[in-house]
Every structure is written in C-alpha cells, then in structure tokens.
Amino acid sequence: MAKKNKKISTTEEQAQVRQKTKQTLKRYGRKRGNLVPILQKVQGKLGYLPKEAMLEIAEFLNIPGMDVYSVITFYNQFRLNPPGKHSIRVCLGTACHMKGGYITLDAWKRRLGIDRGETAADREFDLDSVACVGCCVMAPVTVVDGKPQGKVEPTKVDGLLLSFEQEREKKSKK
Amino acid sequence: MKVAELSTITSAFEEIKNRAECHWRALYDSGKPVIMVGTATCGRAAGALEVLQAIKAEVNRQNLDCPVIEVGCLGHCYAEPVVIISKPEYPPICYGHVNPVIAERLVKEFILGDNPCFEFVLGALEENDLVPSFSDFPRAKYEKKIILKNCGQIDPTEIDHYIAKGGYSALVKALQMQPQQIIEEVKRSGLRGRGGAGFPTGQKWEVCYSAVGKPKYVICNGDEGDPGAFMDRAILESDPHSVIEGMIIAGYTIGARYGYIYTRAEYPLAVEHVQIALRQARRLNLLGKRILGGDFSFDIKLFQGSGAFVCGEETALIASLEGKPGIPYHRPPYPAVKGLYGKPTLFNNVKTFAYIRHIIDNGGEWFANIGTEKSKGTAVFALAGKIVNTGLVEVPMGTTLRQVIFDVGSGIPKGKRFKAVQIGGPSGGCLPESALDLPIDFDSLSDAGAMMGSGGMVVLDEDDCMVEIARYFLEFTQRESCGKCTFCRIGTKQMLEVLDDITQGRGQIDDIVMLSQLAEDVKAGSLCGLGKTAPNPVLTTLRYFGDEYEAHIKEGRCPALMCRDLITYYIIPEKCERSCDACVGTCTVEAISANKNRIKVIDQEKCVKCGTCLDACPPQYDAVLKLSPPSEVPASK
Numbered sequence: 001m002a003k004k005n006k007k008i009s010t011t012e013e014q015a016q017v018r019q020k021t022k023q024t025l026k027r028y029g030r031k032r033g034n035l036v037p038i039l040q041k042v043q044g045k046l047g048y049l050p051k052e053a054m055l056e057i058a059e060f061l062n063i064p065g066m067d068v069y070s071v072i073t074f075y076n077q078f079r080l081n082p083p084g085k086h087s088i089r090v091c092l093g094t095a096c097h098m099k100g101g102y103i104t105l106d107a108w109k110r111r112l113g114i115d116r117g118e119t120a121a122d123r124e125f126d127l128d129s130v131a132c133v134g135c136c137v138m139a140p141v142t143v144v145d146g147k148p149q150g151k152v153e154p155t156k157v158d159g160l161l162l163s164f165e166q167e168r169e170k171k172s173k174k
Numbered sequence: 175m176k177v178a179e180l181s182t183i184t185s186a187f188e189e190i191k192n193r194a195e196c197h198w199r200a201l202y203d204s205g206k207p208v209i210m211v212g213t214a215t216c217g218r219a220a221g222a223l224e225v226l227q228a229i230k231a232e233v234n235r236q237n238l239d240c241p242v243i244e245v246g247c248l249g250h251c252y253a254e255p256v257v258i259i260s261k262p263e264y265p266p267i268c269y270g271h272v273n274p275v276i277a278e279r280l281v282k283e284f285i286l287g288d289n290p291c292f293e294f295v296l297g298a299l300e301e302n303d304l305v306p307s308f309s310d311f312p313r314a315k316y317e318k319k320i321i322l323k324n325c326g327q328i329d330p331t332e333i334d335h336y337i338a339k340g341g342y343s344a345l346v347k348a349l350q351m352q353p354q355q356i357i358e359e360v361k362r363s364g365l366r367g368r369g370g371a372g373f374p375t376g377q378k379w380e381v382c383y384s385a386v387g388k389p390k391y392v393i394c395n396g397d398e399g400d401p402g403a404f405m406d407r408a409i410l411e412s413d414p415h416s417v418i419e420g421m422i423i424a425g426y427t428i429g430a431r432y433g434y435i436y437t438r439a440e441y442p443l444a445v446e447h448v449q450i451a452l453r454q455a456r457r458l459n460l461l462g463k464r465i466l467g468g469d470f471s472f473d474i475k476l477f478q479g480s481g482a483f484v485c486g487e488e489t490a491l492i493a494s495l496e497g498k499p500g501i502p503y504h505r506p507p508y509p510a511v512k513g514l515y516g517k518p519t520l521f522n523n524v525k526t527f528a529y530i531r532h533i534i535d536n537g538g539e540w541f542a543n544i545g546t547e548k549s550k551g552t553a554v555f556a557l558a559g560k561i562v563n564t565g566l567v568e569v570p571m572g573t574t575l576r577q578v579i580f581d582v583g584s585g586i587p588k589g590k591r592f593k594a595v596q597i598g599g600p601s602g603g604c605l606p607e608s609a610l611d612l613p614i615d616f617d618s619l620s621d622a623g624a625m626m627g628s629g630g631m632v633v634l635d636e637d638d639c640m641v642e643i644a645r646y647f648l649e650f651t652q653r654e655s656c657g658k659c660t661f662c663r664i665g666t667k668q669m670l671e672v673l674d675d676i677t678q679g680r681g682q683i684d685d686i687v688m689l690s691q692l693a694e695d696v697k698a699g700s701l702c703g704l705g706k707t708a709p710n711p712v713l714t715t716l717r718y719f720g721d722e723y724e725a726h727i728k729e730g731r732c733p734a735l736m737c738r739d740l741i742t743y744y745i746i747p748e749k750c751e752r753s754c755d756a757c758v759g760t761c762t763v764e765a766i767s768a769n770k771n772r773i774k775v776i777d778q779e780k781c782v783k784c785g786t787c788l789d790a791c792p793p794q795y796d797a798v799l800k801l802s803p804p805s806e807v808p809a810s811k
C-alpha cells in the first residue's frame with residue numbers, strides 16, 4: 001500500500017508538518033478525550049496523519065506515540081498516506097451493494113489502477129469505500145469530492161473520469 | 175423549584191416564543207408566496223442544490239418578493255429533489271423530481287402566474303379541492319408522523335421555526351415538574367429505546383437518576399453505522415432541536431450537567447445542522463448556564479465518530495469519547511451507573527430523545543395508546559433497496575411488514591417478485607414472504623430471528639441472492655469487529671471464508687452444518703452486541719432460504735443470478751441484431767466484438783461480469799442472457 005505513496009522526506013517538509021500541527025493544537029486542552037477531535041482537525045488540515053504529526057500530538061497530550069497510532073489505525077476515518085487531489089468514496093451500504101456497488105468499485109479500481117485505501121501515483125485520485133452515506137435511495141452511490149453521486153454504474157464511472165479530464169484540459173489551455 | 179424561579183422561566187420563554195411566532199408569521203402569513211426546497215443529503219445527491227440555485231436565480235431575475243428557504247427531508251426520497259410552494263389561496267403543494275428547468279417554470283408559471291403546473295405535482299400537504307393531497311395516498315392510512323412531523327416542513331437552521339411549531343414548550347413544562355414526575359410520565363408512556371434493543375426508557379432514566387456520582391452525562395447515540403439506515407441522519411439534519419430538547423429534559427431529570435451528541439463524521443450535513451442548532455439554543459439560553467433564568471445548567475457538545483461500527487455499542491462509544499480505540503468492555507456495571515469517566519451516563523438513541531418532547535407535551539397516556547401491548551408508539555423505518563417508494567416512514571407499532579412494504583412503499587418495482595426484507599442491518603435478519611404478516615414490534619421481530627435494529631429496512635427481490643447478502647453482512651461485521659473476543663474475531667472470519675467458498679462455487683455440503691455451529695459459538699462467545707448478533711443474517715437466511723445454499727453447493731448455481739463466479743453473460747446469436755453495436759460501445763473492458771457475420775460475441779476471458787451489456791441491449795432485441803451455472807452456455811459453433 002505504502003509503496004505507491006511518496007512519504008514526506010525532507011526535513012523542511014517535516015518541520016512544516018510539525019508547525020501546522022502545533023498551530024492546530026493551540027485550540028485544544030491537554031485532555032486525552034480531545035484526541036479524536038484533534039486527529040480529525042489535523043487530518044482536515046494536512047489531508048492525512050504523518051508520523052511527525054502523531055509525535056507532536058502525543059507530546060501535547062503527554063501520552064505514548066503508540067497510543068496515538070493505535071487510535072488512528074482503529075478508526076476507518078484516519079489515513080496514513082497523503083490523499084489525492086480528488087477523493088472517490090464508493091458506498092458499500094446494503095442497498096448500494098445489492099444494486100451493484102461492488103461492480104462499481106471494481107470499475108473504479110480498474111480505471112484508476114489502484115486498490116481500496118490507495119492513492120494513485122500521480123496523486124490525482126484516491127480511492128476508498130465507505131460503509132453507508134445514507135443516500136440509499138440513489139444506490140449505487142459514489143461520493144466524488146464530498147458530493148454524493150447517484151446511480152454510479154461502470155459507464156458513469158467513465159463519464160465522471162471524462163469530466164475530470166475535460167476540466168484538466170480546460171485549465172491547461174488557460 | 176421556587177415559585178419566583180418558575181415565573182422567570184415561563185416569562186423568559188413567553189418572550190422567546192412571541193418573537194419566534196412573529197418571525198414565522200412574517201414568513202407565512204404575510205401574503206407572500208414561499209418556496210421551500212428539500213436540501214437534506216438525499217435531496218442533494220439528487221441535485222437539490224442546483225434546483226435551489228435555479229429558483230433563486232429566477233426569483234431574482236423576475237424581481238419577486240418571495241422567500242426561498244431550505245428545509246429538511248420530507249421522507250419522500252424516491253421523488254427527490256422535492257420543492258414545496260406555499261402560495262396564498264392555494265394549499266402548500268409539493269413537487270417531485272424537480273430539475274433546474276422545472277424549477278424555473280414553477281417560478282414563472284406558479285409564483286408569477288397562476289398555473290400550479292399540475293404535471294409536476296406530487297401532492298398537497300393539506301386537504302383541498304384543487305390537487306390531491308398526501309392524505310389521499312394509500313400510505314396515509316398507515317402513516318402516523320410524530321417525530322418526523324417537522325422534517326421537511328421547517329428550516330432546520332432556524333430555531334424560530336421549531337419554536338413556532340411548538341418546540342421547547344415541553345422543556346418549559348418539564349422544568350416545572352419534579353424529576354420523579356418526569357420519570358413516571360416516561361414510564362407511563364411505555365417508550366422503549368429506539369436504538370434497537372428496546373430497553374424501557376423510563377427504567378433507564380430512573381436507574382441513572384438514582385445513581386450516585388457527579389457530574390452525570392447524557393449521551394445521544396447517533397452513531398448510525400448500520401448500512402442501509404438513515405433515520406437518525408434525517409432527524410438530525412431536518413429537526414435537530416427535537417433531539418436537543420429531549421436531551422435537555424433528560425439532563426434535568428437525571429441531574430446531569432453535560433451532554434454529548436455523538437454522530438458520524440460521514441454525515442457532514444447533520445454535523446453542521448446540529449452545530450448551528452446548539453449555537454442558537456445557547457443564544458436563547460435554552461442551553462448553557464442557568465437555562466431560562468432557572469437554576470438548572472446543562473450544555474451539549476457535538477462529537478464526531480470516526481467511522482467504526484462498533485462505536486454504536488455504548489461502552490465502545492464511551493472509550494471513543496475518552497480518546498481510546500472503541501473497544502467495548504464488560505457490563506455490568508451499566509453506563510447508567512458507571513459510564514463516561516466512570517460517572518453515571520444516560521445513553522439514548524436519536525429517535526428516543528426526539529419522542530420525549532411529545533410525551534411531555536401530550537402525556538404518557540397518549541403515547542401508550544399508540545402501538546401494541548408491549549411496544550408503544552411509532553416505528554420509524556428507512557425504506558431502501560428494491561422498493562418503489564424509497565424513503566422514510568413512520569407507522570404505529572403493530573403495523574404489518576406487508577402494509578409497510580406494499581401499501582406504504584408501493585411494492586417492488588419493475589414487476590419483480592418480492593423475496594425477502596432485511597431488517598436491522600448487520601445485526602438483523604432476512605425475513606421471507608411468509609413472515610410478512612408479522613406485526614412490527616420489538617418482540618415479534620426477534621422471535622422471527624431478525625431484530626428491530628435502529629430501523630433500516632432493505633427490500634430484496636428475486637434478483638438478490640440470499641447467500642450473497644449473508645456474506646455481505648458478515649464481511650462487514652468481520653471487518654468492523656474490534657478483535658477483543660476470540661470468537662468474534664476469528665469465528666466471523668472463518669464463517670466468511672466458508673461463505674466465500676459457497677458463493678464462489680467451492681462449497682461443500684458439510685459447510686451448512688459448520689456455519690450453523692460457528693454461528694451459535696460466535697453468539698455465545700462474544701461480549702458485545704456486534705458479535706452477539708453478527709451471525710443473525712446467516713442464521714435467518716439458512717432458516718428461510720436453505721434451498722439457495724444448496725443450489726450453490728450442489729449445482730454450482732446461483733438461483734438469483736447474482737454471484738459473479740457462478741454466472742456468465744451470453745449473447746444469443748439468433749436474437750442479436752447485426753446493425754446494432756450498443757453492447758460493444760458500452761462494454762467497459764472491451765470484451766465484446768462482432769464476428770464476421772456482425773453477430774456480437776463476449777470474450778469470457780475478458781468479461782468482468784458487470785452487466786452493462788445486459789442493460790445496453792435494446793429491449794426489442796433482448797439478446798443478452800445471464801446464465802448460471804456458466805456451463806449452461808451453448809457451445810459456440
């Protein structure tokens with residue numbers, strides 16, 4: 001999984017992550033109960049939770065880094081690798097599954113060349129599944145950049161990807 | 175409470191209520207037409223924001239004095255996006271399947287002109303002589319809206335709308351009662367927890383009231399993790415104050431100082447609306463220090479869950495609030511005695527809290543008159559899957575499954591045959607046709623092997639494979655198992671492997687016995703609800719649909735033509751039209767090509783069995799066939 005993602009490496013980048021994390025932490029009390037909200041906020045800022053951020057948080061709450069890591073890996077929401085520019089979340093709730101959500105997920109995997117939980121090498125897309133977004137009526141649903149798209153079947157996957165491509169072309173022309 | 179304090183509370187609320195009613199009247203009784211757009215998550219997925227934008231643009235272009243407001247979910251999700259127009263001299267009319275073009279027309283022809291555009295009408299909200307109203311729908315006979323009443327009719331981001339509709343009056347009434355009186359009232363109502371287990375709410379409140387320890391906490395469990403359920407989301411999005419009011423009353427009753435609303439981060443709109451609602455309630459001093467000038471103080475924080483199904487279990491939820499992995503611990507002591515940070519903690523579901531204000535307002539007696547002997551009140555269901563009227567319904571307990579599915583939900587689309595209904599998500603079960611006449615209540619559903627759960631109802635038709643659905647739920651619970659109990663961690667994994675084998679054609683006849691044994695062991699060997707109920711989908715499908723398991727194992731055949739390893743797609747050469755290329759063009763993996771006679775052939779090596787060709791083949795040719803087992807394909811000539 002990790003090999004497809006570029007890890008932050010330069011000391012400069014690491015310092016930046018620490019800086020941003022520190023800034024976010026200012027708004028919180030040093031209570032263990034704040035751990036999950038802090039992680040959510042930091043991930044919102046950085047897009048993911050790199051090691052430097054974990055260490056910073058652990059130090060702030062005065063708990064072992066191991067505890068932070070165990071919480072991060074327990075919950076589905078947190079990610080350890082950088083997200084892509086566009087996020088693709090395939091809903092696999094009951095209604096979506098029965099209406100072919102797994103076929104849709106296969107179509108995304110095939111087109112993007114990555115598996116669940118991965119980010120494409122060019123960092124354009126990241127792909128994941130979600131348990132249920134509660135739009136069962138529109139099944140099968142794929143949440144594209146936070147917006148639930150209804151009735152996403154393999155042909156619509158191609159359509160959505162095409163629209164991203166057109167957008168990119170438009171931008172590059174400008 | 176002292177008399178002086180009581181008068182402060184009532185007069186403080188009087189002022190708030192007057193202002194809210196003024197605000198409401200200015201909107202609805204001023205002779206101006208009002209346009210309401212349903213912009214809950216389900217509406218947004220169907221394009222409600224685009225419709226909203228189109229309406230606003232048109233209203234501006236025409237320079238109309240017509241407020242456009244956003245409301246929540248009306249429950250008619252099958253007809254999203256939904257727009258309600260309330261124009262003087264007309265009943266409020268609801269339009270369904272609105273798109274930006276229709277929206278523009280509605281503004282031009284109905285707001286500007288006098289044509290109510292009957293062709294787009296879904297129904298009127300009130301009875302009248304002009305357009306059919308929702309009360310004329312067959313479903314109206316069964317529906318009884320209590321906690322869904324405000325949903326889709328008020329702007330959830332405006333506390334004044336909620337107050338004008340009678341909101342927070344129950345809180346004022348409760349603040350004038352003794353805690354024991356409130357507990358008595360809730361007990362008299364017979365309300366049982368709506369999170370699924372159905373524990374009597376009044377009893378829980380009493381335990382928590384008598385428990386020693388301070389501060390006490392009130393937690394609203396909105397971690398609606400069941401795939402296929404969206405009732406709590408809809409209520410938090412469309413009527414957040416009803417939940418907050420219920421929580422404040424609970425806080426006053428048990429003597430709590432703090433509350434948490436725990437909801438899923440996957441519900442961003444619910445999070446946003448709850449945050450707005452909390453801010454507004456605080457501003458009016460309905461929440462916070464010395465509520466309405468009395469001596470009771472209570473505040474609520476929102477906590478976003480991070481995507482772990484097991485956190486719906488109260489002890490796991492506590493762990494997650496304390497900043498730990500959501501791993502359940504042993505009960506007793508129950509959280510009502512020893513919960514968050516070791517203090518007495520009251521847990522109730524979103525819907526349970528939403529009922530409280532109605533019980534306080536109308537009395538426990540009133541509530542106890544609705545429903546069956548042991549299950550009082552109404553049940554809220556999210557209808558999804560193969561059903562015509564997907565959406566939210568609220569019916570009295572005791573309504574039969576058949577009435578909900580066929581009368582309220584209008585049955586199965588495309589003339590297909592009903593096969594089963596999945597109730598209660600991963601903890602529930604699949605009930606067959608023969609169970610349809612069961613009255614819905616906590617006990618009859620558990621007797622049939624399913625459970626009320628939190629209220630997700632997914633209807634399955636003849637195209638759905640029952641082995642696959644059991645496998646699907648087990649895959650879900652197996653992945654979500656926290657790993658604490660051995661049987662839940664490894665037993666579900668082994669069950670999943672067996673089911674994988676069966677759905678992929680490698681099943682053995684002994685597998686069925688092994689599955690049932692494992693299922694019993696997992697049930698017995700697990701600590702929390704997740705493991706205890708995880709085998710339910712398998713057990714119920716084995717009980718009611720054993721023949722499907724046998725077809726998979728003995729014949730390598732999936733009767734519903736769903737399991738991908740047991741089916742194949744085939745184009746009937748005699749039916750295929752030479753001049754048509756529909757399937758070739760749509761095939762996502764380029765597995766279809768034309769032979770020298772221009773007859774299309776599927777390359778089975780390349781085919782990923784997505785079924786796109788079956789949908790693409792024009793109905794007049796109907797040449798694509800799904801077959802199981804794959805050996806059914808006639809040898810090519």
